[in-house]
Amino acid sequence: MLEGKFEQASLLKKVIESIKDSVKLCNFNCSAEQGITVQAIDDSRVLLIALKMDAGCFQEYRCDRDLVLGLDLESLGKILRQGNNDDYLTVIAEDTPDKLLVVFEDKKKDRISEFELKLMDIDSDVLSIDDMDNDCSITLPSAEFAKIARDMKTLSESLQILVTKDSVKFAAEGTIGNGSVILKPHTDMDEPDESIRIDLNQPVNLTFGAKYLNDIVKATALSPTVTIKLTDKAPALFEYRLPSGYLRYYLAPKFEDEE
Amino acid sequence: MLEGKFEQASLLKKVIESIKDSVKLCNFNCSAEQGITVQAIDDSRVLLIALKMDAGCFQEYRCDRDLVLGLDLESLGKILRQGNNDDYLTVIAEDTPDKLLVVFEDKKKDRISEFELKLMDIDSDVLSIDDMDNDCSITLPSAEFAKIARDMKTLSESLQILVTKDSVKFAAEGTIGNGSVILKPHTDMDEPDESIRIDLNQPVNLTFGAKYLNDIVKATALSPTVTIKLTDKAPALFEYRLPSGYLRYYLAPKFEDEE
Amino acid sequence: MLEGKFEQASLLKKVIESIKDSVKLCNFNCSAEQGITVQAIDDSRVLLIALKMDAGCFQEYRCDRDLVLGLDLESLGKILRQGNNDDYLTVIAEDTPDKLLVVFEDKKKDRISEFELKLMDIDSDVLSIDDMDNDCSITLPSAEFAKIARDMKTLSESLQILVTKDSVKFAAEGTIGNGSVILKPHTDMDEPDESIRIDLNQPVNLTFGAKYLNDIVKATALSPTVTIKLTDKAPALFEYRLPSGYLRYYLAPKFEDEE
Numbered sequence: 001m002l003e004g005k006f007e008q009a010s011l012l013k014k015v016i017e018s019i020k021d022s023v024k025l026c027n028f029n030c031s032a033e034q035g036i037t038v039q040a041i042d043d044s045r046v047l048l049i050a051l052k053m054d055a056g057c058f059q060e061y062r063c064d065r066d067l068v069l070g071l072d073l074e075s076l077g078k079i080l081r082q083g084n085n086d087d088y089l090t091v092i093a094e095d096t097p098d099k100l101l102v103v104f105e106d107k108k109k110d111r112i113s114e115f116e117l118k119l120m121d122i123d124s125d126v127l128s129i130d131d132m133d134n135d136c137s138i139t140l141p142s143a144e145f146a147k148i149a150r151d152m153k154t155l156s157e158s159l160q161i162l163v164t165k166d167s168v169k170f171a172a173e174g175t176i177g178n179g180s181v182i183l184k185p186h187t188d189m190d191e192p193d194e195s196i197r198i199d200l201n202q203p204v205n206l207t208f209g210a211k212y213l214n215d216i217v218k219a220t221a222l223s224p225t226v227t228i229k230l231t232d233k234a235p236a237l238f239e240y241r242l243p244s245g246y247l248r249y250y251l252a253p254k255f256e257d258e259e
Numbered sequence: 260m261l262e263g264k265f266e267q268a269s270l271l272k273k274v275i276e277s278i279k280d281s282v283k284l285c286n287f288n289c290s291a292e293q294g295i296t297v298q299a300i301d302d303s304r305v306l307l308i309a310l311k312m313d314a315g316c317f318q319e320y321r322c323d324r325d326l327v328l329g330l331d332l333e334s335l336g337k338i339l340r341q342g343n344n345d346d347y348l349t350v351i352a353e354d355t356p357d358k359l360l361v362v363f364e365d366k367k368k369d370r371i372s373e374f375e376l377k378l379m380d381i382d383s384d385v386l387s388i389d390d391m392d393n394d395c396s397i398t399l400p401s402a403e404f405a406k407i408a409r410d411m412k413t414l415s416e417s418l419q420i421l422v423t424k425d426s427v428k429f430a431a432e433g434t435i436g437n438g439s440v441i442l443k444p445h446t447d448m449d450e451p452d453e454s455i456r457i458d459l460n461q462p463v464n465l466t467f468g469a470k471y472l473n474d475i476v477k478a479t480a481l482s483p484t485v486t487i488k489l490t491d492k493a494p495a496l497f498e499y500r501l502p503s504g505y506l507r508y509y510l511a512p513k514f515e516d517e518e
Numbered sequence: 519m520l521e522g523k524f525e526q527a528s529l530l531k532k533v534i535e536s537i538k539d540s541v542k543l544c545n546f547n548c549s550a551e552q553g554i555t556v557q558a559i560d561d562s563r564v565l566l567i568a569l570k571m572d573a574g575c576f577q578e579y580r581c582d583r584d585l586v587l588g589l590d591l592e593s594l595g596k597i598l599r600q601g602n603n604d605d606y607l608t609v610i611a612e613d614t615p616d617k618l619l620v621v622f623e624d625k626k627k628d629r630i631s632e633f634e635l636k637l638m639d640i641d642s643d644v645l646s647i648d649d650m651d652n653d654c655s656i657t658l659p660s661a662e663f664a665k666i667a668r669d670m671k672t673l674s675e676s677l678q679i680l681v682t683k684d685s686v687k688f689a690a691e692g693t694i695g696n697g698s699v700i701l702k703p704h705t706d707m708d709e710p711d712e713s714i715r716i717d718l719n720q721p722v723n724l725t726f727g728a729k730y731l732n733d734i735v736k737a738t739a740l741s742p743t744v745t746i747k748l749t750d751k752a753p754a755l756f757e758y759r760l761p762s763g764y765l766r767y768y769l770a771p772k773f774e775d776e777e
Contacts, residue, residue, distance in 0.1 A: 078413050079436070081413075082438070110445050111403075111440065113439065113440040114438065114439050116437045117436040118436050152600075155633075176596065176635065177617065177634045177635040179597065182629070182631070186628050196628065338694075341669040369701060370702075373698050375695045375696045377694065
């Protein structure tokens with residue numbers, strides 16, 4: 001039996017809002033040690049999404065044996081919208097489940113909402129993703145990155161990211177003109193999440209599809225900061241930290257002959 | 260002559276917003292004793308709407324002889340949107356009127372807006388509705404009822420309401436799964452309108468069209484609470500209290516062979 | 519070389535938002551003495567727009583020789599939306615420019631955004647507009663005028679403006695009925711911009727196309743007040759004051775045989 005109780009319904013609501021436009025169907029893997037993990041490739045087969053909600057994300061967490069829950073994220077999203085952000089939220093499944101039970105409890109305890117969501121059999125291969133050394137790592141406010149990704153998409157379908165030790169530059173070339181945003185590393189003592197940090201082994205210059213960056217920034221509500229790890233000719237990693245765990249996106253850069 | 264002056268334009272604005280999507284044309288009956296009353300059946304002939312604005316709804320009210328004002332509610336709504344919520348609002352009609360005069364006055368008195376709305380001849384029969392004994396009566400926050408009606412509609416076209424002395428349960432069965440919300444009666448001393456009260460003669464289990472419940476909850480802004488009176492195999496009554504008077508909706512339950 | 523630096527990006531953003539729906543392409547004329555001036559006729563050839571941003575609109579302003587910048591306002595609007603309202607905004611052009619450089623600087627100085635906008639050759643004749651004596655001049659809160667223009671448009675395609683020494687009346691005759699708003703002159707000592715002032719040489723009664731008035735009120739954010747100058751059988755002037763300069767609209771009244 002799986003029983004995971006969130007102190008705030010808002011966490012799972014935000015996670016599903018972050019990924020449901022990219023992935024329609026996916027498996028939630030539940031285990032005692034790993035908590036709930038998801039690995040999914042977006043419907044256009046370009047963006048790899050890796051979610052890890054450790055037991056620390058839950059107020060109470062119990063998982064007697066490993067389970068795979070095949071979920072339609074749009075349906076789950078509809079159900080999650082019915083709870084209030086600060087309700088308790090409990091997800092429950094039997095050991096050989098054909099449904100997921102979703103329970104919201106108002107903290108005043110006068111309202112309980114229960115939903116049963118039918119489960120599905122979903123084919124999926126889990127890729128092993130190696131941690132690798134990166135050419136550079138940038139941490140910046142997630143809202144700042146979201147604004148850049150959204151704004152630049154109005155100029156061009158591609159966004160170039162150039163990192164040196166002194167700055168990170170986001171640049172787009174479009175039909176109406178060109179644009180760039182330059183951020184400099186700095187430490188904000190009063191609001192640490194407003195800081196911008198660059199760790200550099202060597203400079204990088206990579207170009208990404210603006211559409212996919214706009215899918216990624218749907219996770220902005222999950223964390224005040226985002227960390228971007230870049231390596232020449234390798235998929236980039238965009239990581240949003242959860243209270244315990246993460247939501248990661250892997251996106252391959254565009255190569256010159258594509259552009 | 261009819262002359263009714265509202266202290267706040269917002270009251271009539273909210274009343275018309277509550278019913279104009281259900282009923283396009285209807286008669287406003289004006290009399291000295293009864294104030295303004297409306298009885299109308301929605302355009303799909305399922306929902307009966309009964310409005311009563313007693314003289315107590317008005318700062319000043321005068322009606323020399325009984326009048327019937329045939330109104331196009333969409334046009335009236337357009338005109339009402341032109342006043343500010345806290346303007347004085349006066350409605351004026353001659354004894355044999357062909358138009359309704361609508362006057363807004365800013366409370367600082369530097370702005371007066373006047374509108375003439377053409378009246379129409381509208382056929383309508385007034386049904387006599389008997390007060391009857393009910394199997395049960397539930398009073399709950401109107402916003403809570405509105406959220407349940409809207410949320411459950413995303414799951415199913417039907418909403419079941421089950422009442423026992425200990426709880427009221429709203430349940431829906433849909434293709435993506437089932438859902439229910441259970442409310443328990445309780446008294447909130449600090450915010451009485453947040454209380455939930457159940458008066459029960461006998462338990463009921465009735466099913467309603469979710470579409471019509473969603474029409475009804477358009478009246479949510481009119482009152483912080485709604486009272487629902489249910490009787491087996493009889494139309495349900497949903498009542499929103501006005502400062503003096505009410506807006507009532509009568510809705511027949513679905514029967515098994517319809518479902 | 520042109521280099522104009524705004525203390526707040528919001529000023530130019532609001533100017534472009536005010537006119538870009540009326541005029542797609544227009545020339546910005548830049549000179550040392552006059553600052554930046556624009557004269558344009560809206561795409562339906564009815565509304566004349568005259569913008570004057572004096573050097574006083576800028577924190578720093580330099581213009582070595584007269585320049586004409588042919589701009590696509592929709593593209594410029596896209597770029598301006600990428601800056602924050604309280605960023606510094608600098609517009610830069612070479613002496614024989616083929617592009618306009620738009621630079622936003624965050625006031626904390628950790629973010630610089632640069633955009634190059636391609637310039638265009640745009641044919642335009644500059645009309646000389648004589649200052650003339652008017653029959654009357656009305657100054658009122660710009661938000662009040664905007665609400666009247668928008669509300670009345672739901673009743674009719676024409677809006678009549680009647681001014682006497684005691685009041686200004688906006689009137690519309692529509693198929694669902696007629697409406698009017700009457701404003702009286704008054705002085706608000708606490709909030710001077712809320713005052714209404716009428717200077718009258720002789721009463722006027724003019725009718726304008728509601729569509730064009732709705733184009734004009736897009737400038738509402740630029741100034742808390744608007745001044746309307748009316749003369750019988752002559753184009754009306756609607757003026758929004760800038761910190762130094764103005765945005766003016768000239769609109770010919772409708773004549774009886776058009777109505």
